[in-house]
Amino acid sequence: MHIDEEISRIRKNFFETIKNIKTAEQLTNVRVVYIGRKGKVSRLLREVSELPSDIKPRVGQELNSLKNEIEKNINDISLQFKGGAPEESIDETLPGRPYHAGNRHPLSIIKNRIIEIFFSMGFSLVEGPLIEDDWHNFSALNIPEFHPSRDMHDTFYLEGKDNLLLRTHTSPVQVRVMKHNKPPLAVIVPGKCFRNDAIDASHFPVFHQVEGLWVDKDISLADLKGVLTGFVNRLFGNVPVRFRPSYFPFTEPSVELDMGCPMCAGSGCSTCGHSGFMEIMGAGMVHPEVFKNSGYEEKYQGFAFGMGIERIAMIYYRLADIRDFYNNDLRFLEQFK
Known part of the structure; x- marks a missing residue:
């Protein structure tokens, strides 16, 4: 399979996979499969050195871009399991949390x-x-x-x-x-x-x-x-x-x-x-x-x-x-x- 086709296939499979993520454990497994030390993207990055010199820079750039894209999506999803939410989902019109002011001791x-x-x-x-x-x-x-x-x-x-x-x-x-x-x-x-x-x-x-x-x-x-x-x-x-x-x-x-x-x-x-x-x-x-x-x-x-x-x-x-x-x-x- 040509390297460009494999990059495209990995991107497509990743976005199909994260649609069905329900738990933090599943998300961790996805991270390992795609960008872990032996993950799909990591494996292709190691093979870049063996590619012809005329396509090596372009492919390396595409793989790094794919890795950053995958990592950002995984981090955004992980906020949901930590009780947080992506920054863009914050409603800035909501009132602030009330705070308790202390008193002087009698x-x-x-x-x-x-x-x-x-x-x-x-x-x-x-x-x-x-x-x-x-x-x-x-x-x-x-x-x-x-x-x-x-x-x-x-x-x-x-x-x-x-x-x-x-x-x-x-x-x-x-x-x-x-x-x-x-x-x-x-x-x-x-x-x-x-x-x-x-x-x-x-x-x-x-x-x-x-x-x-x-x-x-x-x-x-x-x-x-x-x-x-x-x-x-x-x-x-x-x-x-x-x-x-x-x-x-x-x-x-x-x-x-x-x-x-x-x-x-x-x-x-x-x-x-x-x-x-x-x-x-x-x-x-x-x-x-x-x-x-x-x-x-x-x-x-x-x-x-x-x-x-x-x-x-x-x-x-x-x-x-x-x-x-x-x-x-x-x-x-x-x-x-």
Whole structure:
């Protein structure tokens, strides 16, 4: 048979064969038969070198063209078995696929709102290390050597590093800021903290705090009450607040700030222990020993406060379990915008 007739016959047989292709396995067999290493087209390509020189270039060009044509048709058909379609079959008038936009985590939403409020009052934002030394985390804050909070049952100490630990609060940043900055200063310190707590509805070993510090001449407890009352009213609306005497080693006098319970509007319920109020943060005037450890002169006064972001968020969103923030349940997280 003349070579041209055989090329024509192979082309005709190939297009007749692919009309009846039903499976990917059948398509693979067709590929092997026609353009595989021992396929019909591949065999003719090897025989081109034996043809007369006057027809050799033309026949070689026709065979390469046939091989490319067969390969393109096989690839187009294979898209059907892979769930795709040839490019020319795409309907460009169809609407695009919908996509899901992510949301901010509820703790990030509340943290950003807290920062925004204190920024408007003139506070600046600073950050500190998560790994602290014993002096900054305890001693500089007037926490005595045998205080229960130093115990390994409450604090994560780094193995092999006797003096290093995961900070238990954001208060160490107070000392770091005061050692490198002179008054007047007003800062907030949002950040992650760690305590060796058993996990339950109100405790988690990793949590977040916002620390605040304002130092200047003639700062008084009245300034503290004004700032924190304004903060509560900006975040929760016009709710009643009260300040109760308390004790913290790094402040004197110390207070705890309560706000009217949003669950019962102050009438008393199981959430607030039937008191009508919920505690939301601790605060007080900076202890003279803390000023001394930070290198400040006695002429300065200041106040400090600290709140748990998880607690604020639970009150704001009326949630009962801190674990909801860390379960990564999209059904829960998608509720927050």
